[in-house]
Amino acid sequence: MSPPEIIGSMQSTYTRAVCMVCEEKRIEYVLTERPLHAPEVRAIHPLGKMPVLRHGDVALFESKAIATYLDRSFPAPYVLPTDPHLGALTEQWVSLVNTVMDRTLIRTYVVAYIVPMLAGKEPDRVAIDAVMPALREQVAILNQAVAASGHLVGDQFTFADINLLPILHRVQQFPEGAAAVAAAPNLARYYERHATRPSFQRTDPPPGIPKRAKPDHG
Numbered sequence: 001m002s003p004p005e006i007i008g009s010m011q012s013t014y015t016r017a018v019c020m021v022c023e024e025k026r027i028e029y030v031l032t033e034r035p036l037h038a039p040e041v042r043a044i045h046p047l048g049k050m051p052v053l054r055h056g057d058v059a060l061f062e063s064k065a066i067a068t069y070l071d072r073s074f075p076a077p078y079v080l081p082t083d084p085h086l087g088a089l090t091e092q093w094v095s096l097v098n099t100v101m102d103r104t105l106i107r108t109y110v111v112a113y114i115v116p117m118l119a120g121k122e123p124d125r126v127a128i129d130a131v132m133p134a135l136r137e138q139v140a141i142l143n144q145a146v147a148a149s150g151h152l153v154g155d156q157f158t159f160a161d162i163n164l165l166p167i168l169h170r171v172q173q174f175p176e177g178a179a180a181v182a183a184a185p186n187l188a189r190y191y192e193r194h195a196t197r198p199s200f201q202r203t204d205p206p207p208g209i210p211k212r213a214k215p216d217h218g
């Protein structure tokens, strides 16, 4: 069978996370770089969000679903613990990060810098100042979560960590985000340690955010 094809952009934190799963598991994979809402993405994700996956007859959307498919389809190392408690803790952190923290850290904070900058404008100071209390609160939660073992789940590197690391990378590209992480010693240590992993380094994205497909492409 052909290797799994991940369709998306390495500049997307969610795409990077599924590429990191392949790297951790040494899965031979193909990343097909496409802009947001590209036809190949829309063909699989009903809302056109990346990443999507094709592998043989399998087509999937949603990064966690793709990660689960890859982890179960390919041999060890596994990034999703089979132990019921550790598995549930992994789900717990992925869910909190994706439903709450991504919105604060990426969709609000990072976007308040990047979208105006792409239009040649100043960062959206009102949005940045408004999100800072939530950003600091969430960084403090993560700082506490990784304090004991330097991982989100037990003392092992799991998809919970993979899912978070691309977000932490993005947040630290802007001054308040970098300062918040630097002021959270456990989280700063956690990031520095795991950022040395080959799976993280081999998926380092080029600067910028994913482009948007032209409207006539859907």
Ligand SMILES: N[C@@H](CCC(=O)N[C@@H](CS)C(=O)NCC(=O)O)C(=O)O
Pocket: 012, 013, 014, 015, 036, 037, 047, 048, 049, 050, 051, 061, 062, 063, 064, 098
């Ligand atoms: N819950 C989705 C979120 C995917 C997502 O939001 N991807 C972003 C890029 S990082 C995207 O495609 N945004 C375009 C849009 O929301 O219209 C997942 O886990 O795959």
